[in-house]
Amino acid sequence: MTKDLNKTVRTVSRRGFIAAAAGAVALPKLAAAQSAVDALINTPGRGKWDEQFDAVTSRAQAAVSSNQPILSPNAPMNIMQAMAEYQRINANGGWPEVHPNVPLQFGVYDPSVRQLRQRLIVSGDLPQEAGISDSYDSYVQGAVRRFQARHGLAETGYIDEYTLKALNVSAAVRLAQLETNLTRVEDLGSDLGQRYVLVNIPAAYCEAVEDNAVALRNVAIVGRPSRPTPLLNSKIFEIIFNPPWTVPRSIIQKDIMPLMREDPNYLVDNKIRLYDNKGQEVDPLTVDWNAEKAPNLTFRQDPGPNSAMASTKINFHNKHAVYMHDTPSQSLFNDILRFESSGCVRIENVRDLDVWLLKNTPGWNRQKIEETIHAGISTPVNLADPVPNHFVYITAWSTKDGIVQFRDDIYNLDGAPELALQTTTGIE
Incomplete structure (x- = not known):
């Protein structure tokens, strides 16, 4: 009886935390973000995006590896914070699927790169200031590597079969995956030694x-x-x-x-x-x-x-x-x-x-x-x-x-x- 009660309290607390986090921080609507990006894209004399950004800066990778263990004492709270972020993403329409017309790799200039840029911006892998264009520049290459590192894929910087499949898993499915694993982490506990x-x-x-x-x-x-x-x-x-x-x-x-x-x-x-x-x-x-x-x-x-x-x-x-x-x-x-x-x-x-x-x-x-x-x-x-x-x-x-x-x-x-x-x- 006590175990069931604790589990109920835990579930209610978890939902309360996620709901509060989702309400406290508002994700800008995709339409508004797209409008701002469109204005930047249409600036006269803009040139190609890969000519506008510093190559060294654009290749800088946010560190994905960490010395924090998967089952750290804060693991449940960390997952709940991620769930709150993914709830916000879903509330704003999720991210677009990517359907490339050509192999997507550095140097390619194709309309399907726009889908890729939008997808990576929403998930936080590509800085929003990188903008939406048809150019697969060094910003995109770096963002793809970061995405690959987060998904345990080869960090090639180009879109291979498995990277494309991972990109096209919906935000709703990823949110459910986080929920499933929160339960696993909570059940394992933090007293591992x-x-x-x-x-x-x-x-x-x-x-x-x-x-x-x-x-x-x-x-x-x-x-x-x-x-x-x-x-x-x-x-x-x-x-x-x-x-x-x-x-x-x-x-x-x-x-x-x-x-x-x-x-x-x-x-x-x-x-x-x-x-x-x-x-x-x-x-x-x-x-x-x-x-x-x-x-x-x-x-x-x-x-x-x-x-x-x-x-x-x-x-x-x-x-x-x-x-x-x-x-x-x-x-x-x-x-x-x-x-x-x-x-x-x-x-x-x-x-x-x-x-x-x-x-x-x-x-x-x-x-x-x-x-x-x-x-x-x-x-x-x-x-x-x-x-x-x-x-x-x-x-x-x-x-x-x-x-x-x-x-x-x-x-x-x-x-x-x-x-x-x-x-x-x-x-x-």
């Missing part, structure tokens, strides 16, 4: 947080939609350097069985050994790889830089048998679509995270970690102070400086199909 690790699945990155500030932010690779990374709360208790990899049953059935039918040397080439329930090694040639079910054997890959987990495995208790780890395929971290694993989380620059996790464990500084990895011997290390670990699903959030970030709803949990903009497949 003085030091903790957070993996935000839709953003595909990992934050190491200490004293409510991000100490490290590492790019990650998370589960594909067909094999999603689970939501969980646990504690990191162990790091294994040079870990052997025991292949999960699901990967044996779905991936290794078909691979062995195509290439009988796959296991040997990848240094994966088979063991029976007595610990005796089994020759792969004695297994029927055309059988419907995988053999009841343990598949274990030898440690090494080319193993599936490379230098590091980070363990935490959970019923899903997932963990965080290194990978030999470092180039995958450069991809925007980083939804490729079978549920576990691969971490870029994982040794930096190792150092941070072991900072309170005597004898395990950076030099010791590097020496241990170089030795190539599997070495488990227990953390002196286990570190809380949280896997969360946050597709929209904001920081105290008012920069709102959105990510694709890769697992289709937000309830709006237009938010699942990017899909990918792959094998872990």
Whole structure:
């Protein structure tokens, strides 16, 4: 009963705050703004817009990254402030869709750039003084990069397929997305620990947080939609350097069985050994790889830089048998679509995270970690102070400086199909 009452009070307070904020600050009507811009555009002798603005100033980017964690103590209030802004945007007609006649990139002069400028001005990515014209100048290029950074897209400065899709998600849908994620953030609470690790699945990155500030932010690779990374709360208790990899049953059935039918040397080439329930090694040639079910054997890959987990495995208790780890395929971290694993989380620059996790464990500084990895011997290390670990699903959030970030709803949990903009497949 008390929980229900608290939730009701919380909802009423949230609505009251947003309503008050929406009434306190009035967004200029789009028609009035357009009229002022039109007057500026029609000034005699104006010339082209890209000739009127200082190139260095127009390329200046508002910082999108922040050392504030996604789940800072102020996270709910930050999202509510963003919701108030998006309510004002919707009350003023939202933003226009962009339908380009030509590829939109720097140097293009086309009427469809007007739609793009209007769209970026309304969302706050393009300064209003940049005006409305047909020119894709350096102001527009900078604004597109800022928009891309806020949406987790490649900061190319031109309109690619995913940028166009993100631009054309309506302001009403974005407002609903913020509302959905406010509920998630409130339900998670703010007591995550003085030091903790957070993996935000839709953003595909990992934050190491200490004293409510991000100490490290590492790019990650998370589960594909067909094999999603689970939501969980646990504690990191162990790091294994040079870990052997025991292949999960699901990967044996779905991936290794078909691979062995195509290439009988796959296991040997990848240094994966088979063991029976007595610990005796089994020759792969004695297994029927055309059988419907995988053999009841343990598949274990030898440690090494080319193993599936490379230098590091980070363990935490959970019923899903997932963990965080290194990978030999470092180039995958450069991809925007980083939804490729079978549920576990691969971490870029994982040794930096190792150092941070072991900072309170005597004898395990950076030099010791590097020496241990170089030795190539599997070495488990227990953390002196286990570190809380949280896997969360946050597709929209904001920081105290008012920069709102959105990510694709890769697992289709937000309830709006237009938010699942990017899909990918792959094998872990």
